[in-house]
Structures are given as structure tokens and as C-alpha cells.
Amino acid sequence: MADLVPTQRTTLHRIPKRGSYDRALVDRILDEALVGHAGFVVEGQPFVIPTTYARVGETLYVHGAAASRMLRAVGSGEPVCFTVTLLDGLVLARSAFHHSMNYRSVVVLGRARVVDDAAEKAAALDAIVEHVAPGRGREVRGPNAKELAATVVVALPIEEASAKVREGGPIDDEEDLALPCWAGHLPLALSAGAAVTAEGVRPDAPRPDWLAAWSRSR
Amino acid sequence: MADLVPTQRTTLHRIPKRGSYDRALVDRILDEALVGHAGFVVEGQPFVIPTTYARVGETLYVHGAAASRMLRAVGSGEPVCFTVTLLDGLVLARSAFHHSMNYRSVVVLGRARVVDDAAEKAAALDAIVEHVAPGRGREVRGPNAKELAATVVVALPIEEASAKVREGGPIDDEEDLALPCWAGHLPLALSAGAAVTAEGVRPDAPRPDWLAAWSRSR
Numbered sequence: 001m002a003d004l005v006p007t008q009r010t011t012l013h014r015i016p017k018r019g020s021y022d023r024a025l026v027d028r029i030l031d032e033a034l035v036g037h038a039g040f041v042v043e044g045q046p047f048v049i050p051t052t053y054a055r056v057g058e059t060l061y062v063h064g065a066a067a068s069r070m071l072r073a074v075g076s077g078e079p080v081c082f083t084v085t086l087l088d089g090l091v092l093a094r095s096a097f098h099h100s101m102n103y104r105s106v107v108v109l110g111r112a113r114v115v116d117d118a119a120e121k122a123a124a125l126d127a128i129v130e131h132v133a134p135g136r137g138r139e140v141r142g143p144n145a146k147e148l149a150a151t152v153v154v155a156l157p158i159e160e161a162s163a164k165v166r167e168g169g170p171i172d173d174e175e176d177l178a179l180p181c182w183a184g185h186l187p188l189a190l191s192a193g194a195a196v197t198a199e200g201v202r203p204d205a206p207r208p209d210w211l212a213a214w215s216r217s218r
Numbered sequence: 219m220a221d222l223v224p225t226q227r228t229t230l231h232r233i234p235k236r237g238s239y240d241r242a243l244v245d246r247i248l249d250e251a252l253v254g255h256a257g258f259v260v261e262g263q264p265f266v267i268p269t270t271y272a273r274v275g276e277t278l279y280v281h282g283a284a285a286s287r288m289l290r291a292v293g294s295g296e297p298v299c300f301t302v303t304l305l306d307g308l309v310l311a312r313s314a315f316h317h318s319m320n321y322r323s324v325v326v327l328g329r330a331r332v333v334d335d336a337a338e339k340a341a342a343l344d345a346i347v348e349h350v351a352p353g354r355g356r357e358v359r360g361p362n363a364k365e366l367a368a369t370v371v372v373a374l375p376i377e378e379a380s381a382k383v384r385e386g387g388p389i390d391d392e393e394d395l396a397l398p399c400w401a402g403h404l405p406l407a408l409s410a411g412a413a414v415t416a417e418g419v420r421p422d423a424p425r426p427d428w429l430a431a432w433s434r435s436r
Binding site: 009013014034035037038039040041044045046047048049050052064065067068069079080081082083085087089090092093094095096097099101103105107109125126129132133136137139140141142143144147151169170172176177178179180181182183184185186187188189190191192193194195196197198199200201202204205206207208211214 | 227231232252253255256257258259262263264265266267268270282283285286287297298299300301303305307308310311312313314315317319321323325327343344347350351354355357358359360361362365369387388390394395396397398399400401402403404405406407408409410411412413414415416417418419420422423424425426429432
């Protein structure tokens, strides 16, 4: 699988050592995050809307209601941006200036298309459920014809994309190292609480094995 | 403090019952989240870039390197969008179709200005450190003239904005309630691990009290 080729628009200017066009890294970040932010333009105004998604090979899929403004705009074929960010920690330096955050992010630029093919659409919708909760697709009732008609899926090729990663502790100026100030970093991660069973769940419905083990951390 | 007035662009069309123009709710979401996504347009291409920020009253501040493309574009006075999303959980329905996520998000539309006033700039930079780690501003060396010159702060008025919130369990179709399938929701939250002390921190540097108690949950 070839790495991504930087374009003028994805070439990283700020702190380029944090940037990468390594497709495996891009894929790992896209597969770990649950929510991305879709950017599109309507009458000169950019909009940034959070949405779930899934990656299948070199394609990113977003779904939503057929009536969704976001889906209509993203699927129009006009330029879009899809950004995914994992927040990994706070970086606490000895100076205010060198405070930072640890993160892994991916920016995908391109034009999306509406998925018309029924098999591709079904596979994308299944991938979106599986992306969030691996194994869940086999437990639940799949979409019926009415639900499929009410849902739009758009596909964005992961071709013009880059990743950016910052990790580790603070990088302080030499002259600040003698300050009597604690410095370091505080790791952050998304963690799951106890699952809450919905009212009316049948007593014989098996509690999914994956539920207690669900984790998104590396 | 007056609530926000919906405009044509912030009027929520999809599931409007999840939307709000309650300024206190908007402020709480902005104050809890650590990272937002700034959307701007360069030559017709939208970009969505993650960045930290702070709210001071009815203004949102973003900072970055003076050389940053993002800061230059956001501060240009062209239309921007700033979106903040807190992921609160997975919603696991009996049908694939009714799977969802619990979240709280804010979308701010508008035009940002570069902050030229020295006092406003200093206050904004302090607010950004305090936003991430309340109390940290008093512990560290503040910005010097060189650092201030290398930093751009832009201000976006929180005027045209809306919040969207989904919470609770799944809403299944009546005819799916009899399925022998577990359903419910899995709460998610950002949690802190053990702080990692940087190399070379002076042994007499006091470990901040707020560090062990740091939490971003409601």
C-alpha cells in the first residue's frame, strides 16, 4: 500500500517534523477515532459539523439523513475537508508559551460522491456500526428498505491526506530549566463508564461480550 | 445575559428538538471542551484544523504561531466556523438504523479579528492556559516580548451560535422492542492518566495540587 503523496495543500508548514504522509498511520488514527469534523462551504460560509464515519480501505464513508444539509453539501462534489483528532494529553511546560497538547490528527481533502450502489451502501452502513462497536452489526436488525431510502451515504477518497502527531513531554527553553516549576505531561484518553441497559430489554437478551471490554485506547 | 438569536444559518433543521440557543449551555460546552475545530476557506477549499482556545465572556480566542496559515486565514476577516464537540457516549439500539451517539456540540459562525491590543492579547493568552489547566497561569513564566511577537491571537464573537445535545438511551421502533437483542448506552468521558514529570524538573518544584484532581467531566 503506497504512502500518500503530499500536495501543495497538504504540505505541512508549521512544525513539519510532526507531519506524516504514512498511510498506515493515517489509517490507524481514522480507525481509532469515533467522531470526525466535516468541513464544507455554503455560499462562502464554511461549516464544520461533527459526525461519525468509517474507513473501508482507501475510502471514508459518512452517513446521515437524506434531508441533512451537511450530507447534501458534502455529497455535492464540491471541495470538502474531513478532520479527525485524538487528544492524547496536556503538555505542561515551565513557560506559558511552551504549553501544548499531545494529539494525533488526520486531515483529508477532496470531493465526495453520493453512494448509489446498493451493495456499497450496505457495506458502508455496516462498516459505520462496526467502526463504533466491533461485533455489533451481527447482533442487531439490519436496515430495511425504508431506512435505506431515508439514509444517504457519501464516500470521500483518502488520497489527499496528512497526519500530524505530537507526543511526549514539554520542550522548554534552556534558560527556563532552572525555574522552580513542575513540568511534564498529563495523558488523556477516552474511557467508558458502566453500560446502561435500556428499558424494556428482554431478560433473555444476551449482554454483548464486547461491551465490558470496549476500549478505544491504543 | 441574553440568549442567542437563531439566524437562517444557525437554525437547526435536523432534529431541532436537540438544538438550543441557550447561551449558558453554549458557554458550558465551550468551557468544558479542550479542543475545537476551526473551519476556513482558502481558494474555495475548506480546511478544518484542530486547535485549543478559550472563552472570555462573549468572545472566543484562538492563538498560534504568527506564521500559521490557519491563524492568518481565520484572522483575515473572512467567514469562519468554530465547532466544539464533546462525545458523551455510544447509543446502541436494537436496529442498526437507530444507533447514535450522545454528544454536546457548539457551532459558532462569524468573522474573526486579529487582537492588536496588548492587554487583550495578554488576557487571552492567559485565558487559554487557564482554560486547559485552571491555576497553571500563576505557576509558570509568562510570555516575554519575543514570544508575544511570535504569537497571533484572533477573536471570534460568540454571536451567531447554536448548541446541539443528544443524551440518554436508544429510541427504538415499537416493532423492534421484542427482539432478543441487548440495547442501551455506553457513557464515554475523557479521563486523565498519571502525570509524567519531565526530565530535569527541580526536586524542590512543588507538584501542582490541581494535577491529581484534574477532571473535565461534568
